[in-house]
Amino acid sequence: MSTSNETSAHITNATTLVPAMSAYEMYLNDQARSPYTVKAFLSDLRLLASYFPPDRALGNISTADLNAFFEWMEHEREVPCSPKTLARRITTIKSFFRWVYRNGVLLLDPAEKVVQKSAISPLPQVLTDEEAQTALLAADRYRRKAKPDARPYALLHLLLNTGIKKSECLGAHVNHIDLQAPNGAILFIRYAGAANQYKERKLALSDEWIPVYDEYISQYAPTDKIFPWSPRRLEYLLEDVGVDAGLTKHLSFDMCRWTYALGEYKRGTEPDTIRQNLGVSKIQWRELYLKLKQLAEK
Numbered sequence: 001m002s003t004s005n006e007t008s009a010h011i012t013n014a015t016t017l018v019p020a021m022s023a024y025e026m027y028l029n030d031q032a033r034s035p036y037t038v039k040a041f042l043s044d045l046r047l048l049a050s051y052f053p054p055d056r057a058l059g060n061i062s063t064a065d066l067n068a069f070f071e072w073m074e075h076e077r078e079v080p081c082s083p084k085t086l087a088r089r090i091t092t093i094k095s096f097f098r099w100v101y102r103n104g105v106l107l108l109d110p111a112e113k114v115v116q117k118s119a120i121s122p123l124p125q126v127l128t129d130e131e132a133q134t135a136l137l138a139a140d141r142y143r144r145k146a147k148p149d150a151r152p153y154a155l156l157h158l159l160l161n162t163g164i165k166k167s168e169c170l171g172a173h174v175n176h177i178d179l180q181a182p183n184g185a186i187l188f189i190r191y192a193g194a195a196n197q198y199k200e201r202k203l204a205l206s207d208e209w210i211p212v213y214d215e216y217i218s219q220y221a222p223t224d225k226i227f228p229w230s231p232r233r234l235e236y237l238l239e240d241v242g243v244d245a246g247l248t249k250h251l252s253f254d255m256c257r258w259t260y261a262l263g264e265y266k267r268g269t270e271p272d273t274i275r276q277n278l279g280v281s282k283i284q285w286r287e288l289y290l291k292l293k294q295l296a297e298k
Contacts, residue, residue, distance in 0.1 A: 012058075012105060013106055014059060015058055017058070024100075041096070052069075058106060063111070070114070074086055090117060127251075127259045131245075135245045137245070139157070143215065148219070151227075151237065158205075159256035161205070162205070162260065163277060174224065176190060177226070185207075201276060203277060238253070239252075261274060261278060262295050265293075
């Protein structure tokens with residue numbers, strides 16, 4: 001695997017944006033970034049490259065130039081740019097020039113003093129305590145049917161009590177659960193690639209969930225992934241539980257994650273503990289924490 005230094009070794013301050021972008025693409029792929037992230041970053045950088053003359057070198061791009069680019073993109077370009085898209089593009093360009101600077105190509109990082117703009121999205125929907133219990137009771141009824149099915153309850157209870165994301169749930173393997181851990185059963189959340197190591201963590205599993213998990217294992221006998229179904233199939237399962245519970249809200253992975261986080265916040269859990277349990281960076285946590293405070297005040 002190439003290192004950051006190797007992928008940037010042939011870049012100098014006289015290099016133009018297009019070849020520098022190619023080297024940055026190699027770096028992103030070496031860091032195991034998702035194809036969607038790489039595609040979005042490159043699209044943002046191509047827009048930057050199209051703004052400057054083709055022969056503009058990295059060393060000749062200043063903070064003022066970048067601010068002018070963002071001003072053009074936000075107010076002068078004919079294509080509308082939403083606050084969320086603008087925030088992402090600023091993040092992309094800051095990341096790119098930080099990478100260039102840290103590899104000794106530039107003496108100063110021209111993007112360092114560009115002001116990051118956050119796009120605060122609408123508050124997410126959460127379940128009230130009563131709604132969460134109603135949904136769990138609806139999921140539990142699947143266990144009592146003529147053909148018992150522990151899967152809905154095992155899934156919903158896990159989501160509401162750990163706050164894991166859909167991708168983490170889909171990526172969790174049977175061997176990531178340790179029922180014999182000294183301080184109680186735990187779930188390991190693991191990621192491939194160094195870029196996501198901060199998201200790896202150990203989450204406590206409730207004693208109530210363990211017998212349901214045992215039921216589920218005996219019924220489905222998964223050998224690799226805990227829930228070896230497509231994302232859409234599990235989404236349908238949650239939707240069915242929500243309908244059976246009579247909820248007017250659309251029960252989803254994201255709703256369960258926010259419900260967990262808000263519950264921890266209301267219980268007085270230390271904010272940084274919530275952040276670590278959710279596996280989010282300190283930068284991501286700023287917006288998330290603001291939303292939790294707003295949700296708690298509603």
